[in-house]
Amino acid sequence: MPYQEDFLLRAYRSMRTIREFEERCIKEFMGGNIPGFVHASNGQEAIAVAACIDLSDSDIIGSTHRGHGHCIAKGCDVGGMMKEVMGRSTGLCKGKGGSMHIADIDKGMLGANAIVGGGPPLVNGAALAAKTLGTKNVALSFNGDGSANQGTTMEAMNMAVVLQLPHIFIYENNGYAEGTAANYGLGCDSLTDRNAGFGMPAEYVDGNDFFATYDAIKVATQRARDGGGPTSIEAKCVRFDGHFIGDPQLYRGEDEVKNARKTEDCLKIFRARVIKEGWLKAATMNAIDKEIVAEIEKAVADGLAAPRPDPSTDLLSDVYSSY
Amino acid sequence: MPYQEDFLLRAYRSMRTIREFEERCIKEFMGGNIPGFVHASNGQEAIAVAACIDLSDSDIIGSTHRGHGHCIAKGCDVGGMMKEVMGRSTGLCKGKGGSMHIADIDKGMLGANAIVGGGPPLVNGAALAAKTLGTKNVALSFNGDGSANQGTTMEAMNMAVVLQLPHIFIYENNGYAEGTAANYGLGCDSLTDRNAGFGMPAEYVDGNDFFATYDAIKVATQRARDGGGPTSIEAKCVRFDGHFIGDPQLYRGEDEVKNARKTEDCLKIFRARVIKEGWLKAATMNAIDKEIVAEIEKAVADGLAAPRPDPSTDLLSDVYSSY
Amino acid sequence: MSTVHTKGTEMTTNSNDAKIGGKTSIKAYREALNDAIREEMRRDPTVIVLGEEVSGGAGCDGQDDAYGGVFGVTKGLMPEVGRERVIDTPISEAAIIGAAAGAANNGLRPIAELMFFDFIGVSFDQIFNQAAKFRYMFGGKSKTPMVIRGTVGAGWRAGAQHSSILHSVVTHIPGLKVVMPSNAYDAKGLMVQAIRDEDPVIFLEHKVMYNNECEVPDEQYAIPFGEAAFPRQGKDVTIVAISNMVTHAIAAADILAKEGITCDVIDPRTVSPLDDEAILESVEVTGRLVVVDEGNPRCGLASDIAGIVAEKGFFSLRAPIRTVTAPHTPVPFAPELEDAYVPNVDKVLAAVRDVLGA
């Protein structure tokens, strides 16, 4: 068995947690329990988990507006996350950040980012710190097919090559930037080729296949730890829901999502593979599913019961360390 | 003879004018007659002229901080230019712009630009106007090896491909961005390959060879006029002087410039070629040289005699069309 | 009606503009903007719209014009004039603004959208160093007739990076005009002026106002820049408010009116140029000034106006100027915090009572 059972269980649990978390977010948002703009990552779980499963808390990731999955994969507490997206004072960011600004520095989660392309320059910084301090840590940025076109992203790629930073640029190509097709926004035929042109190894993988994605990222991460500089990994995937929760998705083809949910569900694909290979039992995974449903149920209940911030103390605090 | 005599004479005159203009700028700057920051383009004349010689006043160029050559090649009046760099009220921009902001909209010269990477997005706009209005005009941006790394430049390349804009991106690779080697700032092995990755035809030419450069740009311009979208042309060249006038250039190798002036002078190469091929006579060119020396001499004299702006009328005007 | 403002005429819908003849309809702010843009596009083939999702659905299998802007402001334009004039772009704000500015110098009148004005950060150079400065740097030999539209402001629980109102930053920049309509009537008239204007105009739409309705003339009309509106007139206190803060200022004035306190509510409508004459004229009568602004306080519009009055209207003042602004913090996410962040009626009332008590 090429993967340890414990590893497979962790991978499954993590992906399944993301799925359940996102599906509950959608439900709670629709029910009015989550305010603001929320971008769910269900469908794209395999990439987040493949990227983060081997990382330690001192390895850094920088995320996007669609960041819940990355947080969970990086080990953030789902209870604290749910409270945060609900805007509660015991949330990961005291309710001041919300879904688009969720962060957990202790876990090496440098923040979701509501600015498309805001993350990669910052993740270069994390990688630069690792390089300068000689920690052998790596840093990963999550990017989209859309954010690939932001100048900040491209600058960051070039700088990562120039300074040989241990930075893995993960591109989750889910085919859309809001309601714009990836292949409209990207003038090139292949983002992977475009990124290779920057002078870094660039791989294209099927992001619905956890194992293929994991294997590619593992190589890149090891190269980065060894001082070999940055890598680009483009992983094809499917966004199961709207750009934001509530998006009517008029731009999507008929049955597109229905079909994808059938044939391109990374969780189903994972289950099918591990069962077929005899690596895990369905029953084991079903048991995990149940645990997770209960865990997220509890996160929601705790979230709804959690205290709200108090403007008299919380509005003005945390702007500066001192002022 | 593959090129018309008139064409060759115009090309030579234009290149020679740039050379003389820049050399006089250096002299006048050192003599205290030109204030501010001035970036001379002597050594790089062939590219400017090859790019602009076929353009009409309705074709648009956008330039850089090193813009004198582009202006002259595009047909701007050298007298007006000299007055402008001297800050006189009869200068091309009434003395308000100076060397780094020289522009002449009537000549299709959309401006030098003191912000590295400031130009390409704007030139996209000129190209978009041409496309939208169906004028068949084209737009060219001048870029450097250094400005290639600015996010705005890369965004503009992608957008030009997406919108299939008639925009030719000329990269004057003179080996330096200030005191940083081009191959340090560029993480990639080849800028041309990197640009090709954006989904546009990309050519590499010897920018010291007027003819090679002209031929490549001609193809690109024709393609753009025919609705075939953008092209990248990287032209290798040599900056004969400092980054700015007065730069001690400590970062350059010993004899580097001296040798380049001998073997990589685009003007010498042009002369040698046209004489060898029997296309032009040395005497004809020598006569042009004399005319140009006189012309620039007059530009300097006129510039020095030209009126200075009057703060009481000129400081507050021209901010808005109306306010 | 008070006679504080010599320029003031009978008001339609919070505005003091001369009544436009012809039919009117009840229109939302969003529709009023859409009408303004649509009619100008019909009238003038050089007007184009560009930005992310301004139509929506580019390259997709589903519906075209799927969004019409994420707030629906440009909905329906693309089906009418085509993708050549309503242009969906990649996520490249610097390239969007640059394309608009370059096109404006070459015969088009582009309306560029920053989906959220918070995205100014990645495009600021093209705005403040390029578009804003062309005319001056080029000695008056160019014009850049372009509009940059963007949604601003808090209230949607959108967090720190999607809730800013950065009008003070652009107001600081010479060469830009800054427009902030507070109602549908002004939105239409100011948008028409913005499109026809020869200079770069920053047009800031407050996201909580898109559904706000009022009576709007069906025909096109342009509201000149630099002319304030006087939604309430009075003699006791001058309240200057902008964008959605006008709503709170009017509400406060109406409450105070019942107590016999009359407020002169001034909505500058455009922040640059600013109708400082109207403000100074009013303070001459009232002697008291409250400025209400959703922006952050430091180097913001509230102190800008306070500073102007402290310099040019000092001898009219009978009490300290009071500014009501957001605090010196980013916009928080949690609803309770966001509500405490944004100035509201209570804070306006408190400030007015304060300057009156003084």
Next chain:
Amino acid sequence: MSTVHTKGTEMTTNSNDAKIGGKTSIKAYREALNDAIREEMRRDPTVIVLGEEVSGGAGCDGQDDAYGGVFGVTKGLMPEVGRERVIDTPISEAAIIGAAAGAANNGLRPIAELMFFDFIGVSFDQIFNQAAKFRYMFGGKSKTPMVIRGTVGAGWRAGAQHSSILHSVVTHIPGLKVVMPSNAYDAKGLMVQAIRDEDPVIFLEHKVMYNNECEVPDEQYAIPFGEAAFPRQGKDVTIVAISNMVTHAIAAADILAKEGITCDVIDPRTVSPLDDEAILESVEVTGRLVVVDEGNPRCGLASDIAGIVAEKGFFSLRAPIRTVTAPHTPVPFAPELEDAYVPNVDKVLAAVRDVLGA
């Protein structure tokens, strides 16, 4: 010496800070900055410098450290600590600021250089939406100890895109601190504080001051933020000036002193935080305020300070506040125009006489 300022102590070189013991030398502003950075780099291995040409010569055949910053501020640092800690970068300002911010969150204390602060336009998002907001958005669970250095201001005939002084834009942004030393002594002490500070600091060096010399202690010292200096004290008029405008304010005060008019010149040194107490305390005595600022007037620092005083110090005021600023135009190139653009001694004198006459 007057007793206007309770916090004021005997001045060294325009500063009211307690005298630092030990040896002093005459140092230029440039050298003082270099000293501050060098010593902090020696003391603390987590301090790094990054930007374009901060060393210079990267990848070239000629000399290393060819520039040491185009104004020479970081000269000599790279040879001492190596390219790993003095990092030349591509021309990618967003990536430079982002790298600094991300590194600051991960254990380094980066000093990022924007060669000219005018380049903020291409990096503004990383400054105002990222670095400035992290701590708040993350509920206080992060710190971003970084310095962004840049040269500002007019006077070098560098034209509209290399001569701006954009302190008002960054002062508007909560989460940033903004520092503008007016002399070599303050430059050193404020830079030390900036490097040691736990928050993002914008450090603006005026390009005409790099050669200005004064007595500077050899040892390291940190000047706390938010504490003004009082280069001249007086009872007739308060003059608040910042950065290079302090030079003009002092010159004006010295001229007026000969006429028996004493000016209380306040140099806030840091614009955010601002020592408004010192200003209010002074105006309480003088009753008259002139604010001198090189920035553009709208939503600028001058009206910011005027607004604060009109709100909190109104009853002290005996005359209109006067602001002396650049006009609402970009910076022109021609020397005559640029000289007319920048506030100067004559304009300060006129403003002071004006408030005294009133």
